[in-house]
Structure formats: C-alpha cells, structure tokens
Amino acid sequence: MGRGEGVNLMPYSPALLKAQYPILSEDIAPGVPLHYLDNGATGQMPRAVLDAVVTHETRNRANVKRSVHTLAERATNAYDAAREDVAAYLNVSARDLVFTAGCTMAINLVAHSYGSLLREGDAIAVSTLEHHANMVPWQMLAARRGLRLVRLPATAEGRLDMDALPGLLDGVRLVAITHASNVTGAITPVAEVAAQARAAGAVTLVDGAQMAPHGPVDVPALGCDFYVISGHKLGAPNGIGALWGRRELLAAMPPFLGGGEMIRSVRFESSTYARPPQRFEAGTPPIGPAVGLGAACRFHAGIDHAAANRHLAALTGRLIEGLRQRCGDRLRLIGPGDLADRLPLVSFTIKGAHPHDICQILDRRGVALRGGHHCAQVLHEAYGVAGSTRASMAAFNDAGDIDACLAGIEDALRILLP
Ligand SMILES: Cc1ncc(COP(=O)(O)O)c(C=O)c1O
Incomplete structure (x- = not known):
C-alpha cells in the first residue's frame, strides 16, 4: 500500500474527523472549547484507537508467544496483526x-546495535x-566508539542545506x-539524501516522528x-513506536537489550539469538500499546490525507498571514515563510514576548500551543534564539482553531507588549 492506495478513504471533513476524538468535543474549562494545536508534541487519541485498546485489555489480555490458552492466542494474534497494520x-x-x-x-x-559495527x-x-x-x-555513540560527528547544516529558512x-x-x-522538522516544519528530500549517502557508502536513518501522522509513508520509495x-x-x-530496518542490516545487527523472547537458546555461559524482529524485542512487549498503534495506523490509512494536507496548507497560510498582520516587525518565523514542502506547523518568536507567556495567555482561550526549544536546542541556537512558540496542526483542525489562536495572539500582544 503506497500513500492512500488500496484503502477506502472516508470523505475528508475536519468536522467529521473532530467528532471522532472524544476530547475535542469537551470544553477545556467551563464555556471554553479546546483548540488543540499541539499535535507535534502528542496526537490526540481517536475513538477507534481507544476502542481497540479497551477491547484488547478487556477481552484479549494475556502474554504473547508463551501460553497456549485461548486468551494467549488472541493476544498473540492481536500483536502480530498490529505489526502487519503498522x-x-x-x-x-x-x-x-x-x-x-x-x-x-x-x-x-x-545507535547501540548498528553503531557497534x-x-x-x-x-x-x-x-x-x-x-x-x-x-x-x-553523540553518545561517537564518544563511546571514537567516531566523528559531522554536522549537516540547515539553510536560513530551516531546511536541510542540500548544497552543502x-x-x-x-x-x-x-x-x-x-x-520533517518538528520546529521549522520543513520536509527533507529524503530520497535525494539517501541516494547521496548510499553513493558515499553510508546508510541513512530517517526520523519519521512528525511526518507519519500526515499520511501513510512509502518507505521503500x-x-x-x-x-x-x-x-x-x-x-x-x-x-x-516502531523501527523499520533493511532486512540484511537487521540480520547483521547484534541485539540491543537481552532477556526473554529475543533468544533462540540460552546456556549458562552464553546464548544464541532469535531472528529479527524478535531479536530486538526483549521481554514482554507493550502489547496493548502495539494494538493501539496498529489501530492508529488503520485509522490514519482511512483518512484522505491528500485532501487534509491541502486544507492544512491553507490553514498554515492563514496562520502565517494572520501572525504577520498582527505582529508586524516583531514576528520572526522559525522556518520557511512559504507553503511548499512543509508540514502544517508554524514556529515563531514575537520580539519582547516570552514563548511560555504567550502559551499561557492562549491557554485561557483553550488554545494549546507549545513554547520552548521543542527538544531542538541546536536548531534554535542556529537561529540565535532560546526558544519559540509552535502551533502544530492535525487533519481535524479547522479555521476556527486558527482564528482562536490569532485572537489569543492579539491578547498576548495587548498584555505583554502594551
Ligand atoms: C522529530 C521528533 N523526533 C523524535 C521524537 C521523540 O519521539 P518519542 O517521543 O517517540 O521518543 C519527537 C517527539 O517529540 C520528534 O518530534
């Protein structure tokens, strides 16, 4: 299944989608609806995932691959099915x-296993x-094994500098x-990077944390x-979470953690190890969460992300324009100012206003943003700032969320920069 192929997509509607997340229909304080724009930090949980987890924990809960009773078989099947879905x-x-x-x-x-090679x-x-x-x-691997750490720089716009x-x-x-960057939103031309890396004799690891929530990923491509x-x-x-690895690389990699489930046989002096993926899954796995991840992947595979991403690009434009109008010269975008090859997330600073103060003021309107360095201190340092404020969208967000955010920014400007 490539991006959206072979699945029945539900007609895209932010309103219908919003209705599938229990938390989004609740007021966050009396009379204050929630405008969740912190999806880059954590995505909200749709009913389909909640139901899958509850069903699993109430009807199928047992350890996997160990016992032969009915529940154990159900749990094992659910765990295996989740792996297939992901x-x-x-x-x-x-x-x-x-x-x-x-x-x-x-x-x-x-870093531990491949890094040891x-x-x-x-x-x-x-x-x-x-x-x-x-x-x-x-960094830790480099220090442990005497490796060199090379910095791949970013452009002033917050994209990977492909010329360098x-x-x-x-x-x-x-x-x-x-x-895709969790701060600038820039989408990396991964295929180009991986091709250059391979030609130079390097393997490429891609962090898909921010990209995967915006639609199925064709990893082989x-x-x-x-x-x-x-x-x-x-x-x-x-x-x-999950790691996909090229089969021959995984097969050559030693285990990372030792324990039950990852072995073939254990003698007192030493052990032999199972094939991947079991080799890398020591101990009882997080079975319920894996079932939840399988359900989340099925849920996302059913969203028309192409339509959602067009809608979210328009919302991103609306947010950037609205910030520019309200903040003028005080605004600094930490990321590209255009809408090409970017996620629907916008990080910014407002001169004279601390990101945490901005977030606190917007919280009063039910607008959930994130302020700080977003676990990307090196990137913020490159921009010469300690932190930024970030609005990050998901397919359920609508113009009302963006307008609530902009109204909150007006509050922040009034309060913090009178
Ligand atoms: C780009 C990026 N990579 C990695 C992570 C860490 O992911 P996890 O919370 O699953 O360890 C995050 C989460 O904040 C992220 O945004």
Whole structure:
C-alpha cells in the first residue's frame, strides 16, 4: 500500500474527523472549547484507537508467544496483526518491523546495535534540524566508539542545506536526518539524501516522528535504511513506536537489550539469538500499546490525507498571514515563510514576548500551543534564539482553531507588549 492506495478513504471533513476524538468535543474549562494545536508534541487519541485498546485489555489480555490458552492466542494474534497494520502503513514487510518504546528508543537501538559495527574514525552525519532524540544517541555513540560527528547544516529558512551535503559525506557511514522538522516544519528530500549517502557508502536513518501522522509513508520509495516512528504522535498510547530496518542490516545487527523472547537458546555461559524482529524485542512487549498503534495506523490509512494536507496548507497560510498582520516587525518565523514542502506547523518568536507567556495567555482561550526549544536546542541556537512558540496542526483542525489562536495572539500582544 503506497500513500492512500488500496484503502477506502472516508470523505475528508475536519468536522467529521473532530467528532471522532472524544476530547475535542469537551470544553477545556467551563464555556471554553479546546483548540488543540499541539499535535507535534502528542496526537490526540481517536475513538477507534481507544476502542481497540479497551477491547484488547478487556477481552484479549494475556502474554504473547508463551501460553497456549485461548486468551494467549488472541493476544498473540492481536500483536502480530498490529505489526502487519503498522508495516502496511509504511509499505514494508512486518518481518522487518520492530516494535520499540517510541522513536527515541528506536534510534537508541540503532545507535547501540548498528553503531557497534562501526569502526573508530568512521563518521556519523547528523543535521542541525534534529530533535534531541536523533542527536544525543549519536553523540553518545561517537564518544563511546571514537567516531566523528559531522554536522549537516540547515539553510536560513530551516531546511536541510542540500548544497552543502555532497562536500560533507566523506568517511560518513551513517546519516541521521528527520523526514520533517518538528520546529521549522520543513520536509527533507529524503530520497535525494539517501541516494547521496548510499553513493558515499553510508546508510541513512530517517526520523519519521512528525511526518507519519500526515499520511501513510512509502518507505521503500525513500531508499533509506532505517525509518522510525512514534506511536503517540499518531494518536496511539504512549510507550510504543516502531523501527523499520533493511532486512540484511537487521540480520547483521547484534541485539540491543537481552532477556526473554529475543533468544533462540540460552546456556549458562552464553546464548544464541532469535531472528529479527524478535531479536530486538526483549521481554514482554507493550502489547496493548502495539494494538493501539496498529489501530492508529488503520485509522490514519482511512483518512484522505491528500485532501487534509491541502486544507492544512491553507490553514498554515492563514496562520502565517494572520501572525504577520498582527505582529508586524516583531514576528520572526522559525522556518520557511512559504507553503511548499512543509508540514502544517508554524514556529515563531514575537520580539519582547516570552514563548511560555504567550502559551499561557492562549491557554485561557483553550488554545494549546507549545513554547520552548521543542527538544531542538541546536536548531534554535542556529537561529540565535532560546526558544519559540509552535502551533502544530492535525487533519481535524479547522479555521476556527486558527482564528482562536490569532485572537489569543492579539491578547498576548495587548498584555505583554502594551
Ligand atoms: C522529530 C521528533 N523526533 C523524535 C521524537 C521523540 O519521539 P518519542 O517521543 O517517540 O521518543 C519527537 C517527539 O517529540 C520528534 O518530534
């Protein structure tokens, strides 16, 4: 299944979609509706995911792959089916898909396991745009194994600097890049990066945390070697995510964590290990959350994301324009000012107003934004600011959410910059 192929999409309507999220029909305070614009931090959970998790925990709860009773069989089937659903969302084989605790865990797994195969003096290239989850594990690996860390710079607009790339890949064995920045919203031309990396003898790991909630991802078309996603960004429970790895790479990688489920046989002195993906899933897995992630992927696969993304691009334009009109010269966008190749998220600063104060004032209107460095200190440093305010949209957001946000910005300007 590529992007949207072979599935029956529901007609796209933000209103119909909103109705599927219980929290979005509740007032956040008496008489104050919720305008949730913090989807980049965590996606809200639709009824379909809640139902799948409740059904699993009330009817199918047992450990997987261990007992032969009916519940255990149901739990095992549900867990296996969830892996198939997540794999279908990424257009990959379930055999190559490892459940992890999230993106952070998935990247740490690769940094430890694939990283142990790198040699002293090898280089790892990491972009300025990365979330700490895709930067700190590589720093730690570099320190552990004597590797060189190469910075792939960003342009002034907050996109990966593609002109600089060819000159930086000498000696690089692994390139770690985000599919889309959680701060600037810029979408990386991953296929181009992966092709250049491969030509230079490097593998590419792609952080799909922000991209995956905006539609199924055709991972093979990207030509990357590892792709990681985060469940909670897709509206699944916390504590679940996934790593896809190229089969021959996973097969050559040693385990990351040891314990039950990941072994073939255990003797007192040593053990042999199961094939991937089990090799990388030590202990009882997060079964209920995995079922939730499977349901979240099915839910998202049923959304007409092409239509949603057109609608969200228009909302992004409305927000940027509205900010420009209200803030004038005080506004600084931390990211591109245009709508091409970007996610529907907008990070900005308003001279003289602290992001946390802005967020607090908007919260009174039920508008949920995020203020701070968004776990991307290096990127903010490149812009010369400590933090920013971010509005990040999902397919259910509508013009009312954007207008509530802009009305809140007017409040903030009045209160903070009288
Ligand atoms: C781009 C990006 N990468 C990685 C992460 C971390 O993901 P997780 O919370 O699943 O560990 C986040 C979450 O904030 C993110 O936005």
